[in-house]
Amino acid sequence: MNESVELNDVQGIIIKGYDKLKAASFLLLEITDIAKSKQWITSLLPSITHAGISTQTIDSAIQLAFTYSGVAKMNIPAEGLTTFPPEFVEGMVTEHRSRMLGDLDDSAPEKWNWGGSDYDFESIHLLLMLYATDDTKLQIVLNEQKSTLASAGIKIKYELDSTKLPNEKEHFGFRDGIAQPVMRGVGHESKHEANLINPGEFLFGYQNEYEKYMFSPTVSPEHDPQNILQADKNNPALKDVGRNGSMLVFRQLEQNVKAFWNMADQAAKEKTAQQDPTTAEYIASKMLGRWPNGSPLTKCPVHPDPAKETFDNFGYAEDDYDGFKCPIGSHIRRANPRDNFLRDSTGDKEKDIEKSMMFMKRFRILRRGRSYGPPLAASMEPKDIINAAEDHKERGLYFLCFNSNIGRQFELIQQTWINNPKFAGLYEDPDPMIGYPGIMGEGATSTFTEQALPVRKQVKGITRFVNVKGGAYFFMPGLKALKYLSSI
Template sequence: MAGTALSRRGRLAIERVDEDDVQALVFQGYGKLRGACYLVLEVVDPARARGWLASLVPRVSAGSGRPDGRAVNVAVTHEGLRRLGLAEASLAEFPVEVQEGMTSPHRSRLLGDVGAAAPAGWEWGGPGSPSPDLLLLLYAPDDEQVARLRDEEAARAEASGLRLVRALDTHDLGPVEHFGFRDGVSQPAIAGFGRPGPAMHTVRAGEFVLGYRNEHDQVPPTPTVDAATDRLDVLPETAGGRRDLGRDGSYLVVRQLEQDVHAFWRFLDQCTRRADGSSDGAARTRLAARMVGRWPGGAPVTQSPEHDDPALAESNEFGYAADLAGHVCPVGAHVRRTNPRDSLPPKPGTDASVAVGKRHRLMRRGREYGPPVDLAGVLAGGELPRWDDEAGDVRGLHFLCLCADVARQFEFVTHTWALNAQFDGLYDDADPLLGGHLPTGHSFTEQAVPVRRRTRGLPAFVTVRGGAYFFLPGVRALRYLAALGG
C-alpha cells in the first residue's frame, strides 16, 4: 500500500508507491523480453472500445515483478480519453502540454519539429494522419513471439471498436543503438525501489509517478473525476469529494526518430580525412565520441578522453564539474547536454547542482527499429563501405520516456538543454545528433587551449517521423475508464 516513511526528525524520507496499481513499464524496461511492438490505435466505436479495455485490464502488467513470458501495457492520448467518454471537466485538469498535444505549432517550435521533421510530414500522429487514441505496448522474449502477440492483439482490437493506425515494430540490437554506440547506460533510479543506486541518479518517485512527492518536495495536482461517475468505486478519494484519476499514473512521451547512419559516418569521415585525402579511422571515431560524450563501447569521454576503455563500458558515477570548460568532454556533447549532472549553476560540483538535474530526469524505455548497419569495420578504423542508399531500409529509435511533468522534464531537456544553441555558454551549437533540422546551431565546438576546434555544417542525422503524448493510467484508473458510459 502507498505510504510515507518519515525520518526521526519528521522529515519526508521515502514514499512507498502502490506498486500493484502502477503499470510495470514505470519500473522496468523489460530487458529480458527482447521483442517489442507498439500498436497505435484509433477509437472508432467508444462503447466497444471500452469493452476491449475492460477485457485487457486483467492482462496489463503491473508492479515491479520481472515477467518472463510476455508483458502488456496501455496508454491513451488526451483525445483518446475524450473518445472513451471522459468528462470535459476532467479533461481540462490535464496539463496544457498534454491537452495541446505534441503537434501544436507552439510545441513543434519548442521541440525543433521543423523543416523535414515537421508534423505535416509525419507517418503517424501528425495533422494529416489519423489521430492516435491508444497505444498498446507489447513485449515478448524474441521477435518471433512478439510478432504472434502483435497479430493476436491487433485482431482483437480491430474486432472491438478500434482501428489499427500503425504497428511500430522494433529490432533487437542488443546493448547498442544504430549509430554504433552503447546505449541505456544512464538511467535514474526511483528512491526506495530496486538496488540502491548512486545518490546522483536516485530520484524521488513523484518525478515519474503521479500522486507522490517530486524533487521540489511537492505533490502536483492530478486530474480528478466526479465521484458519482466512479461506478466501480475503484479510484482513491481526493479533496472536494472527487476521485483521483491520475494517481499511480505517468505520462508517456513517444517519438519515432529515424536515424541516417550512413550520413552520420560519412560526415565524420569527410571532417577527419588526412591531407592526402585518405580516411583517418581513429580521428573519425574520436570526433564521433566527442559529439556523443561516450565512446562506442560506452566509456565516458570525461573518464577516458583519448580512447575507448572496455572497463568503463557501463560507468555512470562521474560528473563534469572538474571539466566546466569542456576541455575533456565538450560542453555540447549529446550526453552532457541531456544530463549535465553536476556542471550547471548553482555551485557546480555540489549537491545543489545535482539537485537541478534531478528535476529534469527522464525514464527512457525506447527500442530500436529497422535492420542494423554493419559498422564493425568502421569502428575498427577502416575505410567506409560503399553503402547503397537506394536499398530502402529505414532505421531508428522508437523513443519512449516516462515523466510526471512533460513540460518540466521532456520539453525542458529538449528545448533548454539539447536544442539550445547557446547552452552553457556556447555560441551557435545545438545538439550535434538532434539539432540538424533547426535553422541555426549547425556547429560542434571542441573546447581547447589555446585554440578551440569547430566542426561546421552538421546536417540532420535524426528526423522525427511520428509521435504523441500519452497518459499511462494506473490499473484502477484503467478500470474506471473501461466502465465509463456503463
C-alpha cells in the same frame, strides 16, 4: 518523505526497461465502438504487466496508454478532461510546439508518417505496447491481440515494429540505455544519491523533487460510483485518475546514419591533413560523450574501456569542469549536465555542485526507446558503418520517455538544451548528433566545439542527422485508473 510506490498498480515499462524482452511492437489504435472497446480493456486488464511482476518470470509484456482523444472517448466527464496536463490536451502538434521542439523543415508534422495531422490527433486513441523475448514469441502475442481487436470495435491504424540491434546499440553505433534515473520507493535505494529521484517526477500521486504533488487528472467522487480511485493528494475531496500513471512521450526519430558518419569521417580527414591526427570514431564519440562501447569520455578520455561500458556513477564538475574530456556540447552532457549544471553561479564551486545535483533531479526522464529498421552494417562497428554503402532504408529510434511534467522535463531538455545553439556559453552549437541547426535560421549549419588546450577545436558545417517522422503524447494510467476508465 520516503513514499513506497504501489508497484502492483503501475504498468511495468515505467519502472523497468524490459531489456530481456528484446522484441517489441507498438500498435496505434482507433476506437470505432466505445462500448465494445471498454469491454476489451476490461478483459485485457489481467494481462497488463504491472511493475510488481518480476521480469525474470515473464516472456512477454503488454502495456496500454491513451491519447487525449482516447481518454475523451472513455466518456470521462468534461470537468475531469480539463484537469489533464495542457501539453497532453493540446497534443505534440501545435504551431508553437513545433517551433519549440524543432519540428520544422524535414521534421515538420505534415511530413510525418503518423501523428502529424489533425485527423490523426482525433483518431489515434490508444497505444498498445507488446514486448516479448524474441520475434517468434512476439508474433504469437501480436496475433492474439490482433484477433481480439477485430471484434472489439478497435481498428489498427499503424503498426510500428522495432529492431533489436546487437550489443544494446542504437543505429549510429553507440551503446544506448545506460544512464537512467532510479525512482525512490521501488526498492533500489542503494543506487548513488545523485541518481535517486522522487517518484513524483515520473508518476502522479507521489511527491516530486519540489516535495510537491503534481496536479493530477481528477474527477469528483460522484463520477466514481464504484469507488475505484483513491483520493487526490492535493485535494482529497476529488478522486485521482492519474495516480500511478505517467505521461509518455513517443517520437519516431529517423537517423541518417551515413550522413552522420560521413561528416565525422570528413572532419577527421581534414584535421589529420592539418597535422592534428584524429579518427572519425574519436570525433563522433566526442559528439556523443561516450565511446561506441558505452564507456564515458569523462572517465576514459583517451581510449574506450571495456570495464566501463555501462559506467554511470560520475559527474563532470570535479574531473572535467572545462569539458576537455567530455565536451560541454556533447549529447549526454547537455541532456543531463549532472553536477555541472550551474557554472560559476554562486561564486563557490562546492555550492554550485551541490545545487546542480539538486536542480538536475527536476529535469530527468526515464528513457524506454527501441530502434527500428535494419542496421547499416550488421556489426554496428564504426569502421564498418563508414565503409557500408548508403542503402536509403528507413531506420531510427522510437524515442519513448516517461515523465510527469512534459513541459518541465522532456520539452525543456529538447528545447533548452538539445536544440539550443547557445547552450552553456557555446555560440552556434545545438546538439551535434541529434540537434536542429535550422533553429539558427533557414539553411544554417551548426558547429561542434571541443574544448581543448592550447585552443579549442571545432567541426563546422554540421547538418541535421535526425528527423522526426511521427509522434504523440500519451497518458499511461495505473491499473486501477484503467479499470475506472473502462467502467465509466
